[in-house]
Amino acid sequence: xxxxxxxxxxxxxxxxxxxxxxxxxxxxxxxxxxxxxxxxxxxxxxxxxxxxxxxxxxxxxxxxxxxxxxxxxxxxxxxxxxxxxxxxxxxxxxxxxxxxxxxxxxxxxxxxxxxxxxxxxxxxxxxxxxxxxxxxxxxxxxxxxxxxxxxxxxxxxxxxxxxxxxxxxxxxxxxxxxxxxxxxxxxxxxxxxxxxxxxxxxxxxxxxxxxxxxxxxxxxxxxxxxxxxxxxxxxxxxxxxxxxxxxxxxxxxxxxxxxxxxxxxxxxxxxxxxxxxxxxxxxxxxxxxxxxxxxxxxxxxxxxxxxxxxxxxxxxxxxxxxxxxxxxxxxxxxxxxxxxxxxxxxxxxxxxxxxxxxxxxxxxxxxxxxxxxxxxxxxxxxxxxxxxxxxxxxxxxxxxxxxxxxxxxxxxxxxxx
Numbered sequence: 001x002x003x004x005x006x007x008x009x010x011x012x013x014x015x016x017x018x019x020x021x022x023x024x025x026x027x028x029x030x031x032x033x034x035x036x037x038x039x040x041x042x043x044x045x046x047x048x049x050x051x052x053x054x055x056x057x058x059x060x061x062x063x064x065x066x067x068x069x070x071x072x073x074x075x076x077x078x079x080x081x082x083x084x085x086x087x088x089x090x091x092x093x094x095x096x097x098x099x100x101x102x103x104x105x106x107x108x109x110x111x112x113x114x115x116x117x118x119x120x121x122x123x124x125x126x127x128x129x130x131x132x133x134x135x136x137x138x139x140x141x142x143x144x145x146x147x148x149x150x151x152x153x154x155x156x157x158x159x160x161x162x163x164x165x166x167x168x169x170x171x172x173x174x175x176x177x178x179x180x181x182x183x184x185x186x187x188x189x190x191x192x193x194x195x196x197x198x199x200x201x202x203x204x205x206x207x208x209x210x211x212x213x214x215x216x217x218x219x220x221x222x223x224x225x226x227x228x229x230x231x232x233x234x235x236x237x238x239x240x241x242x243x244x245x246x247x248x249x250x251x252x253x254x255x256x257x258x259x260x261x262x263x264x265x266x267x268x269x270x271x272x273x274x275x276x277x278x279x280x281x282x283x284x285x286x287x288x289x290x291x292x293x294x295x296x297x298x299x300x301x302x303x304x305x306x307x308x309x310x311x312x313x314x315x316x317x318x319x320x321x322x323x324x325x326x327x328x329x330x331x332x333x334x335x336x337x338x339x340x341x342x343x344x345x346x347x348x349x350x351x352x353x354x355x356x357x358x359x360x361x362x363x364x365x366x367x368x369x370x371x372x373x374x375x376x377x378x379x380x381x382x383x384x385x386x387x388x389x390x391x392x393x394x395x396x397x398x399x400x401x402x403x404x405x406x407x408x409x410x411x412x413x414x415x416x417x
Contacts, residue, residue: 008139012132015188017143019181020128023083024147026181027120029154030090030174034059034111035231035352036158039238039245040167045104049239053356055104056231057349058111063118064345071122071338072203078191079127083120087182090117094178097171110171118345121145122338125322130192130333134401135271138323142267145318149260151230153177155249159234163246196331203335211328211390214382215321215340218279220347221286221379222317225372226259227344228351229311236355236365241300251300255308259315266319274398275324276387280380282320285313287376294369320399327395327402347375 034041035056042052074082093113101107128144129137158170206212233255234248243251270278289309297303322337329336351368358367387399396402 008132008136011136012129012140013190013192016131016190016192017128017140019185019189020083020124020144021147023087023127023181023185024120024124024144025150025153026147026177027087027090027117027124028148028150030094030150030178031059031063031114031117032151032154032227032231033158033170033174034107034114036154036234036249037162037167037170038231038235039248040159040162041107042235043245044167045107047104049360050353050356051104052235053232053352053354053359055107055111056235056352056356058108059114059118060227060231060345060352061349062112062115064115064342064349066115066119067122067338067342067345068335069338070119071126071335072200074123074126074338075195075203075332075335076197078195079123079130080185080189080191082123083127083185083189084182086116086120086123087178087185090114091175091178091182094171094174098168101168101171119338121341121345122335125337126333127189127192129326130194134327134330137326137401138267138271138275138319139264140267141322141326142264142319145267145322146260146263148226148263148315148318149256151256152253152260155230155234155252155256157249159246159249194331194333198332203332206329206332206336206339211386212336212339213343214386215325215328215336216343217375217382218379219318219321219340219344221283221372221376222314222321223341223344224347224351224375225286225290226311226314226318227348228368228372229307230256230259231348232352232355232368233307235352237300237303239359240296240365241303243300251304252307254304255311258308258312259318262312262316263319266316267323268319269316270320270323270399271401274396274400275320276383276390276395276399278320278399279317279383282313282317283376283380283383286310286317287373287380289313290369290373290376294366294373296364296366324395324399328390 097110125144129140132140233252237243237248237251293306326333355368
């Protein structure tokens with residue numbers, strides 16, 4: 001293992017991987033900040049349960065819809081340039097949010113602007129992992145994707161800052177890490193050489209690719225479940241367990257940390273054991289812990305523990321899914337990753353709405369958890385049907401990268417030596 005990790009550090013461009021992680025981390029913290037501050041915003045504008053769910057879901061849905069277009073743009077202008085352009089737009093939006101969020105409508109509009117931060121996903125993962133060979137893709141993708149740990153920053157920092165200085169000020173404070181990330185990316189990152197520029201129609205073919213939509217389904221469980229829970233849990237703990245607004249982040253943090261850290265582990269395990277094998281185990285963990293959370297346990301720490309189990313498995317599942325994606329879509333990883341991230345994040349927008357509507361009409365958050373459990377069962381069934389054909393075509397046994405046969409030139413060198 002030590003030799004394997006040593007080989008990983010030398011296999012690609014480490015400064016690009018690290019700065020891609022920072023870029024994604026900062027963008028992710030901005031993306032979920034409305035969810036972290038939802039109890040403060042809801043109190044000021046006297047929102048109903050359904051309005052809370054909708055307000056929380058807007059940045060998630062907007063970010064999802066922007067991911068695929070940004071991924072295509074990155075294929076044409078380069079991932080580094082696309083990331084810099086994106087962060088510039090987000091910076092302007094944060095200033096706008098500080099001055100002009102004076103009604104629910106303006107908060108919803110700000111949520112659309114914050115969605116731009118959520119679009120960073122496919123670009124960050126493709127940028128960070130682009131210089132690494134196939135056998136290390138899972139780990140590289142896991143490290144870059146661990147930037148969803150930005151949720152921890154938002155959940156821990158935003159509520160107390162909003163309590164002390166007002167929630168609008170949090171937008172302005174978000175400029176500091178955003179500008180720092182831009183500077184680091186500009187100085188240390190370089191564009192990987194794996195980008196292929198094709199006609200737009202060639203990129204759009206992925207929209208009708210069956211395997212892409214299977215990945216979409218699986219990622220709807222792993223990432224959609226994670227981002228939906230991360231955004232809505234502050235409201236759930238405040239409304240159901242009467243946790244003070246400035247303290248709700250503490251109950252969410254365990255799950256977010258587990259998801260972020262285990263994303264790297266999930267990618268590493270998928271490299272070594274196979275992404276398909278790993279996903280079967282993780283989907284089982286997600287299903288059991290989600291059904292447990294659906295019982296709405298009386299103790300908030302029991303709920304926090306169950307949610308942390310689910311989110312940890314989701315985080316590891318994110319890494320496992322994206323170990324498989326670059327093996328299936330080798331030359332279009334940014335586009336494929338952006339599409340899969342888009343559909344996955346759209347599923348995350350479903351969860352807050354399901355939670356809010358369930359609370360308003362049935363006086364319970366249980367329907368949202370049960371919806372997630374049903375989607376998990378569907379994903380396992382689909383994976384069981386297709387995994388055999390995948391391992392006979394583009395991926396090795398259990399979902400590991402196939403060992404490519406040596407080229408004619410390499411065989412010649414071996415003979416001569």
